[in-house]
Amino acid sequence: MTTQPKTANITADDVAIAAGVSRWTVNRAFKKDASISPKTRDKVMKIAEEMGYIPDLRAASLASDRSNLVALLVDDFSNPHKLVMLERLTTAMRSRGWDTLLVNTLDANDTAPALMHASRRRVDASILIGLQFDDDVLETVQKAHNIKKLIIFARRSEQENTISICVDDRQATLEIANYVADKGYKKPFYVAGPRTTSAHLSRKETFAEYWSNTFGTDVQSLAVGAYDSILATNAVQTRFANVPSDGLPDILVCENDAIAMGAIDAVRHHLGLRVPEDIAVFGFDDVPQGASPNYRLSTYRQPMTDMANYLVDVLESNDTTNMDRQFIGTLIIRESA
Amino acid sequence: MTTQPKTANITADDVAIAAGVSRWTVNRAFKKDASISPKTRDKVMKIAEEMGYIPDLRAASLASDRSNLVALLVDDFSNPHKLVMLERLTTAMRSRGWDTLLVNTLDANDTAPALMHASRRRVDASILIGLQFDDDVLETVQKAHNIKKLIIFARRSEQENTISICVDDRQATLEIANYVADKGYKKPFYVAGPRTTSAHLSRKETFAEYWSNTFGTDVQSLAVGAYDSILATNAVQTRFANVPSDGLPDILVCENDAIAMGAIDAVRHHLGLRVPEDIAVFGFDDVPQGASPNYRLSTYRQPMTDMANYLVDVLESNDTTNMDRQFIGTLIIRESA
DNA sequence: AAATATGTTGCACGCGTGTGCAAAAGTCGT
DNA sequence: ACGACTTTTGCACACGCGTGCAACATATTT
Numbered sequence: 001m002t003t004q005p006k007t008a009n010i011t012a013d014d015v016a017i018a019a020g021v022s023r024w025t026v027n028r029a030f031k032k033d034a035s036i037s038p039k040t041r042d043k044v045m046k047i048a049e050e051m052g053y054i055p056d057l058r059a060a061s062l063a064s065d066r067s068n069l070v071a072l073l074v075d076d077f078s079n080p081h082k083l084v085m086l087e088r089l090t091t092a093m094r095s096r097g098w099d100t101l102l103v104n105t106l107d108a109n110d111t112a113p114a115l116m117h118a119s120r121r122r123v124d125a126s127i128l129i130g131l132q133f134d135d136d137v138l139e140t141v142q143k144a145h146n147i148k149k150l151i152i153f154a155r156r157s158e159q160e161n162t163i164s165i166c167v168d169d170r171q172a173t174l175e176i177a178n179y180v181a182d183k184g185y186k187k188p189f190y191v192a193g194p195r196t197t198s199a200h201l202s203r204k205e206t207f208a209e210y211w212s213n214t215f216g217t218d219v220q221s222l223a224v225g226a227y228d229s230i231l232a233t234n235a236v237q238t239r240f241a242n243v244p245s246d247g248l249p250d251i252l253v254c255e256n257d258a259i260a261m262g263a264i265d266a267v268r269h270h271l272g273l274r275v276p277e278d279i280a281v282f283g284f285d286d287v288p289q290g291a292s293p294n295y296r297l298s299t300y301r302q303p304m305t306d307m308a309n310y311l312v313d314v315l316e317s318n319d320t321t322n323m324d325r326q327f328i329g330t331l332i333i334r335e336s337a
Numbered sequence: 338m339t340t341q342p343k344t345a346n347i348t349a350d351d352v353a354i355a356a357g358v359s360r361w362t363v364n365r366a367f368k369k370d371a372s373i374s375p376k377t378r379d380k381v382m383k384i385a386e387e388m389g390y391i392p393d394l395r396a397a398s399l400a401s402d403r404s405n406l407v408a409l410l411v412d413d414f415s416n417p418h419k420l421v422m423l424e425r426l427t428t429a430m431r432s433r434g435w436d437t438l439l440v441n442t443l444d445a446n447d448t449a450p451a452l453m454h455a456s457r458r459r460v461d462a463s464i465l466i467g468l469q470f471d472d473d474v475l476e477t478v479q480k481a482h483n484i485k486k487l488i489i490f491a492r493r494s495e496q497e498n499t500i501s502i503c504v505d506d507r508q509a510t511l512e513i514a515n516y517v518a519d520k521g522y523k524k525p526f527y528v529a530g531p532r533t534t535s536a537h538l539s540r541k542e543t544f545a546e547y548w549s550n551t552f553g554t555d556v557q558s559l560a561v562g563a564y565d566s567i568l569a570t571n572a573v574q575t576r577f578a579n580v581p582s583d584g585l586p587d588i589l590v591c592e593n594d595a596i597a598m599g600a601i602d603a604v605r606h607h608l609g610l611r612v613p614e615d616i617a618v619f620g621f622d623d624v625p626q627g628a629s630p631n632y633r634l635s636t637y638r639q640p641m642t643d644m645a646n647y648l649v650d651v652l653e654s655n656d657t658t659n660m661d662r663q664f665i666g667t668l669i670i671r672e673s674a
Numbered sequence: 675a676a677a678t679a680t681g682t683t684g685c686a687c688g689c690g691t692g693t694g695c696a697a698a699a700g701t702c703g704t
Numbered sequence: 705a706c707g708a709c710t711t712t713t714g715c716a717c718a719c720g721c722g723t724g725c726a727a728c729a730t731a732t733t734t
Contacts, residue, residue: 009402011690022714027691037700037712057457058395058404059690062719065346066692067395069458072439077424078625080417087414090441099458102409102439104427120394121406121436229629261629269630288415292566292598293606294631348720359684364721374682396720399689 010053019047030055061122070098070315071118075105075130079227079258081285084304085129085154092308098124098315105130111137115147125149125315138162149320153311154302156326165311167302168326173206175331176282176300180251181214183337185280189249190221191236191259203255203284220249224259232262237270249279251337257283257290257299264295264336280337296335303327347390356384367392398459407435407652408455412442412467416564416595418622421641422466422491429645435461435652442467448474452484462486462652475499486657490648491639493663502648504639505663510543512668513619513637517588518551520674522617526586527558528573528596540592540621557586561596569599574607587616588674594620594627594636601632601673617674633672640664 016023021040028034029044061067070093074082090100101123105114111128118126126147128138138150138159150162157164180188188211192204201209208219224235232254240248252267254260260283267279275281283290283299290297307327314323349363356363358377365371366381398404407430411419427437438460442451448465455463463484465475475487475496487499494501517525525548529541538546545556561572569591577585589604591597597620604616612618620627620636627634644664651660 009690013690023691024715025713028713031692035712040712054453054456056399056459056690058399058459059719060692062393062395062399062721063690063692065719077420080420080626083414083417083420086423086439087441090439091443094441094443099454100439100441102423102427102437104424104431104437106428106431116391117436119391122393122395229626233630265630289417289566289626293570293602346720350720360721361685362683365683368722372682377682393720396689397722399691400720400722402689402722 010051012053012055015044015048015051015053018051019044026053027055065122067122067124068098069101069121069123071101071103071115071121071123071126073103073105073111073114073118073126073128073130075108075111076227077104079256080287080289081257082129084285084287088304088308089127089129089153089311092305092312093315096312096316098312108137119147123148125151127151127153127311128155129153130155149314151311151314154307163314163320164324165307165314166326167300167307167329169203170201170206171326172284172300172329173203174210176253176284177207177210177214179331179333180253180282180337181211185251185337187249188219188251188253190219191232191252191254191263192221192223193227193255193259194225195223207253224262227256227258229258229262229265232259233266233270236263236266240266240271248273251276251280251282253282255284257285257287257297260284260297260299260336261290261295264297276336282337286332291334298334298337299332300329301332302329347388349390349392352381352385352388352390355388356381363390364392402459404459404461405435406438406458406460408438408440408452408458408460408463410440410442410448410451410455410463410465410467412445412448413564414441416593417624417626418594419466421622421624425641425645426464426466426490426648429642429649430652433649433653435649445474456484460485462488464488464490464648465492466490467492486651488648488651491644500651500657501661502644502651503663504637504644504666506540507538507543508663509621509637509666510540511547513590513621514544514547514551516668516670517590517619517674518548522588522674524586525556525588525590527556528569528589528591528600529558529560530564530592530596531562532560544590561599564593564595566595566599566602569596570603570607573600573603577603577608585610585616588613588619589616590619592621594622594624594634597621597634597636597673598627598632601634613673619674623669628671635671635674636669637666638669639666 012023012026016026019026021044025036025040026044026048028036029041072089076082093100101118101121103114103118105111115126128151138157152162152164154166155164156166156169190204190207192202204221211217211219222235222239224232252263254263260281264275264281267273267275267281273279281297283297286299286301289295290299310325314320317323349360353360353363358381362373362377363381363385365373366378409426413419430437438455438458440451440455442448452463465488475494489499489501491503492501493503493506527541527544529539541558548554548556559572559576561569589600591600597618601612601618604610604612604618610616618634620634623636623638626632627636647662651657654660
């Protein structure tokens with residue numbers, strides 16, 4: 001970059017003078033539903049364009065106490081589903097005038113600092129997307145800082161003063177369990193993700209409950225340390241490496257696709273078995289990679305676009321009491337189960 | 338969310354009064370290298386903490402003309418490598434005090450509007466990460482708006498007034514070509530991504546040039562419409578579906594891993610051949626998924642962390658002429674080639 | 675103890691815009 | 705052409721903090 005032509009930043013005042021109107025009229029021209037005549041707006045916009053004027057949102061935000069900025073805290077970049085979420089959220093938000101401050105939560109203890117940091121930019125809301133935020137942390141954070149809106153996305157939270165937008169986990173899990181039972185699987189095994197101290201019933205527990213109620217048998221399970229395929233592969237491999245074939249499950253029901261794909265890899269490449277003939281696998285999320293002919297993963301799709309749009313509704317509403325909402329997704333059946 | 342306790346926003350003035358110092362001293366306490374005695378700083382910080390004071394970066398930015406905000410424009414969320422980049426970039430930036438404004442470039446024509454939109458927040462720099470930004474667009478954008486720093490990340494650009502931070506494509510491709518030749522492959526085929534109007538030699542051209550110079554034979558190729566595995570699978574399948582086996586290549590050299598993984602799927606599941614015995618596959622980027630036992634993808638790793646750190650160096654430097662830089666990565670050899 | 679160096683604190687002014695209201699200009703019917 | 709509307713425009717004040725310098729306080733030297 002060479003030096004700019006020393007153009008002392010152009011303000012609305014400059015444009016106003018050039019256009020022969022007041023500064024306020026200039027800013028009105030840029031404001032969507034402002035009361036201004038089309039004629040003057042055109043004139044102002046044209047001159048503004050020529051002069052290269054761009055309204056300063058810092059000043060606007062300072063004066064209006066609304067930033068139109070939303071912090072998006074992400075704590076786990078290894079799950080490809082995050083990319084889908086990011087895409088859907090940013091699309092929905094930007095198309096409706098909301099900007100995204102992407103905050104990488106470095107580790108589990110960084111949630112509070114990260115949230116506080118975002119507050120320095122006076123974000124209108126903070127969105128938590130990811131699962132390491134357990135309810136304890138939220139409580140602490142919520143008390144300490146005056147967060148305007150705290151939205152938990154794609155995860156259930158019972159926390160007070162928090163808006164949770166997610167899929168109905170219970171319903172989803174029951175649909176999956178139903179499918180698994182209908183297809184005649186007898187020995188399901190649940191592969192869960194990292195334990196969170198969330199208050200509500202986890203997918204694993206819902207599944208186990210259903211199975212126990214229906215067949216009177218317990219469902220065994222294991223927990224992977226993170227939503228990461230490689231870790232899942234290792235976990236599944238070590239868990240079943242020395243298990244005789246009649247002790248193996250006939251289906252691995254996984255908490256999400258990242259784990260499910262890792263599980264498939266383990267079944268095929270470490271246990272030397274076939275999917276789904278020997279062991280079937282079921283996922284959750286419907287990540288694009290799951291559609292690959294390698295995986296053909298049966299899974300459950302969350303209505304991400306609807307959820308993202310609803311999130312913007314929440315951003316735009318003033319009274320956000322009771323705006324928690326659970327969405328219903330759809331079973332995606334491919335060949336893995 | 339219930340209504341907050343109507344706490345009219347706490348400012349430095351409030352803290353100053355409570356602490357018996359001037360407002361400026363309060364802000365100094367929050368400023369890293371400010372000239373302030375440890376004693377007063379502690380006192381101020383303690384009171385600020387109690388009162389829940391959080392400095393307002395909008396006002397700070399307005400007054401200082403430095404926002405410490407960087408726009409990150411992303412135009413393609415289907416390539417899992419983006420997730421890696423996002424993670425590395427945000428980690429490097431946040432750890433050194435830079436915030437990220439994530440802007441989803443809705444389509445190819447949205448680059449200019451997106452950049453302009455970011456300017457409204459007076460970002461200190463804009464980073465382009467993704468390949469749909471061709472040089473024509475950049476030129477237009479550059480002229481129209483007073484962008485402070487325009488950084489092209491992970492892609493070469495010859496554009497004036499632009500800082501390009503990327504891997505040395507030529508060197509990388511030559512390393513790959515060398516490896517392919519050394520291993521005795523005779524009939525390589527190049528699977529490229531979408532064509533960009535970039536001025537410099539593409540990876541495909543470099544590879545073809547090497548092959549032609551070394552063996553005197555041309556390298557055939559095909560271009561996939563996007564860096565997307567599914568599209569790549571389809572493209573490879575249709576290209577080779579009716580080709581007799583002696584007309585098939587012995588290795589597919591791919592422009593990146595997303596395409597390479599799609600190519601592997603096509604070879605195995607549509608052409609019914611083995612990787613690498615019948616057709617080998619080579620990638621680029623080293624995405625985590627490539628390490629899966631399903632793919633065991635041989636590829637080229639870009640030094641993302643170094644590149645991200647260097648990017649922050651650029652953010653922090655005043656004179657950014659001649660800061661273009663090309664990094665050297667490393668060949669990652671697994672079983673796919 | 676005075677003189678000098680060093681560290682610490684206070685302040686006038688400016689950064690660029692929104693809010694709510696009042697004044698001015700335009701519209702319409704008769 | 706007049707009154708009663710409606711639309712459009714202008715404005716005082718506020719938003720919260722940084723800059724650069726001057727004043728003040730404390731530590732160091734002679």
